[in-house]
Amino acid sequence: ATEAEQDDLVVIGGGVAGYVAAIKAGQDGMKVTCIEKRGTLGGTCLNVGCIPSKALLNNSHLYHTILHDTKARGIEVGDVKLNLGTMMKAKETAVSGLTKGIEFLFKKNNVKYVKGTASFANEREVKVNLADGGEQTVSGKNFIIATGSEATPFPGLEIDEKRIITSTGAIALEKVPESMVVIGGGIIGLEMASVWSRLGSKVTIVEFLGQIGGPGMDAEIAKASQKILKKQGMEFKVNTKVMGGDVSGDKVKLQLESAKGGKEETVRHNHSGESQCNKCTDENMQIDAEVVLVAIGRRPYTAGLGLENIGLETDDKGRLVIDQEYRTKIPHIRVIGDCTFGPMLAHKAEEEAVAAIEYIQKGHGHVNYGAIPSVMYTHPEVAWVGQNEQEVKASGVKYKIGSFPFSANSRAKTNQDSDGLVKMIADAETDRILGVHIVGPGAGEMIAEATLAIEYGASSEDIGRTSHAHPTLSEAFKEAAMATYGKAIHY
Ligand code: FAD
Numbered sequence: 234a235t236e237a238e239q240d241d242l243v244v245i246g247g248g249v250a251g252y253v254a255a256i257k258a259g260q261d262g263m264k265v266t267c268i269e270k271r272g273t274l275g276g277t278c279l280n281v282g283c284i285p286s287k288a289l290l291n292n293s294h295l296y297h298t299i300l301h302d303t304k305a306r307g308i309e310v311g312d313v314k315l316n317l318g319t320m321m322k323a324k325e326t327a328v329s330g331l332t333k334g335i336e337f338l339f340k341k342n343n344v345k346y347v348k349g350t351a352s353f354a355n356e357r358e359v360k361v362n363l364a365d366g367g368e369q370t371v372s373g374k375n376f377i378i379a380t381g382s383e384a385t386p387f388p389g390l391e392i393d394e395k396r397i398i399t400s401t402g403a404i405a406l407e408k409v410p411e412s413m414v415v416i417g418g419g420i421i422g423l424e425m426a427s428v429w430s431r432l433g434s435k436v437t438i439v440e441f442l443g444q445i446g447g448p449g450m451d452a453e454i455a456k457a458s459q460k461i462l463k464k465q466g467m468e469f470k471v472n473t474k475v476m477g478g479d480v481s482g483d484k485v486k487l488q489l490e491s492a493k494g495g496k497e498e499t500v501r502h503n504h505s506g507e508s509q510c511n512k513c514t515d516e517n518m519q520i521d522a523e524v525v526l527v528a529i530g531r532r533p534y535t536a537g538l539g540l541e542n543i544g545l546e547t548d549d550k551g552r553l554v555i556d557q558e559y560r561t562k563i564p565h566i567r568v569i570g571d572c573t574f575g576p577m578l579a580h581k582a583e584e585e586a587v588a589a590i591e592y593i594q595k596g597h598g599h600v601n602y603g604a605i606p607s608v609m610y611t612h613p614e615v616a617w618v619g620q621n622e623q624e625v626k627a628s629g630v631k632y633k634i635g636s637f638p639f640s641a642n643s644r645a646k647t648n649q650d651s652d653g654l655v656k657m658i659a660d661a662e663t664d665r666i667l668g669v670h671i672v673g674p675g676a677g678e679m680i681a682e683a684t685l686a687i688e689y690g691a692s693s694e695d696i697g698r699t700s701h702a703h704p705t706l707s708e709a710f711k712e713a714a715m716a717t718y719g720k721a722i723h724y
């Protein structure tokens with residue numbers, strides 16, 4: 234193609250990273266095409282991730298609350314019934330409304346949308362296998378690869394999305410399984426465990442590490458969250474490995490082993506000629522379930538992109554390698570979102586998308602990776618930003634901590650929803666906030682304030698001296714700040 238025929242930008246992938254980059258480029262007057270193979274825009278997040286999971290989390294929470302938490306509130310309800318089909322339809326309505334919304338935004342911002350699978354033919358051209366049949370070549374001056382991620386499979390357990398499922402199956406089950414084992418107590422595991430446990434499934438979470446919550450969660454908060462989730466009926470097996478599974482029977486049978494290993498384990502599992510093996514009879518070492526959810530992480534997805542045709546390689550974790558400006562070794566090809574470095578979060582992808590366009594347009598852009606919040610949408614929510622206590626300790630910086638329990642917050646108490654706490658970590662010398670960790674009602678909204686505080690380099694005293702409306706949950710955040718440089722009033 235001649236230069237005049239080339240797009241200013243070709244975006245591969247219409248997930249959060251890709252669609253935001255395309256819209257931003259369109260807004261800036263660039264000639265832009267976005268290629269997406271799924272048939273709908275919004276990627277994992279809108280189609281099978283953030284949005285459908287939150288629809289189910291919200292409605293399953295309502296159902297659970299109506300079943301178990303109305304009497305003491307003076308609400309008497311009659312027959313409460315679950316209509317899973319309608320709950321799933323509500324989820325689908327949320328998804329289709331939002332994905333169509335992105336199509337509308339594409340039109341509004343002059344983004345050309347090509348439905349199909351893109352593969353690099355050379356450094357300036359991609360061939361698109363069109364969803365409707367046929368092929369199209371799209372050429373560009375700049376490219377952004379935003380092909381996202383996929384669930385990491387568990388070796389030996391073949392995913393069928395019916396009995397052995399990933400999160401994609403877990404948001405689309407046709408009936409409530411009588412029992413479910415979740416392999417991996419990270420965010421996906423705990424969100425999905427919450428949904429199905431609330432709807433009536435007996436859920437057991439098997440986590441390899443000694444703590445739940447996945448990477449980044451503060452250990453004290455993870456412990457508090459686990460205690461609350463346990464009270465809600467979820468079972469936990471931490472420090473436990475799944476060794477393999479048998480799907481031949483009515484139920485899936487999983488073999489477990491202590492992840493701590495060591496001598497004790499070896500002795501315990503030694504078949505020393507006894508008629509009965511301890512390992513095989515110990516109920517802790519074997520578990521049955523109707524459905525098994527594999528939630529052990531996600532891995533970058535770059536299959537079929539034709540990387541070999543342009544000499545781009547991925548690292549040992551499958552991530553496309555980039556520099557500070559999101560450039561691969563071919564400078565006009567950039568990569569953002571889940572298929573490269575950093576946390577696999579939609580809002581991180583979104584920040585990178587805007588920054589990448591700014592780099593292309595103006596030569597500078599910025600994402601503060603120290604101020605990307607994380608939220609786990611269980612009830613209560615867990616949210617954090619900045620460093621956790623383990624990380625601060627390891628960094629050698631002297632620090633102080635202020636915490637405030639929601640049981641001492643007037644609004645949480647009034648709402649009869651007061652499990653959890655706010656924990657603030659600040660530099661002992663400068664008082665600058667290093668991290669904020671919350672488990673409690675509304676944590677996911679409250680973390681925005683903490684993120685802003687960190688972004689602006691606030692001290693704990695800045696927060697403690699800022700008026701917060703009464704009675705609100707956010708007063709717990711203010712009081713945790715007060716407890717960091719002095720004393721909380723209400724605790
Ligand atoms: P993706 O959203 O994966 O989009 C990539 C797109 O590229 C896909 O649509 C794919 O079809 C397309 N594609 C791939 N290859 C090609 C090709 N060759 N040609 C054309 N198109 C191609 N994050 C949060 O921040 N908050 C949450 O609450 C949250 N909940 C989640 C819940 C679940 C169950 C899951 C699985 C994830 C969740 N995430 C959440 C993570 C979030 O979904 C991802 O971080 C986000 O989607 C990453 O966006 P992306 O654009 O990089 O990739």
Ligand code: NAD
Binds near residue numbers: 424439440529576610
């Ligand atoms: P994760 O990395 O958060 O957690 C995986 C967990 O599985 C870890 O705790 C890990 O120790 C454990 N694990 C790994 N191998 C195991 C094994 N063999 N046996 C038992 N446990 C094992 O991954 P995830 O929960 O699958 O989520 C994937 C990505 O999606 C994450 O990056 C997450 O941030 C993102 N996501 C975000 C949200 C949100 O923001 N609310 C929701 C869902 C997913």
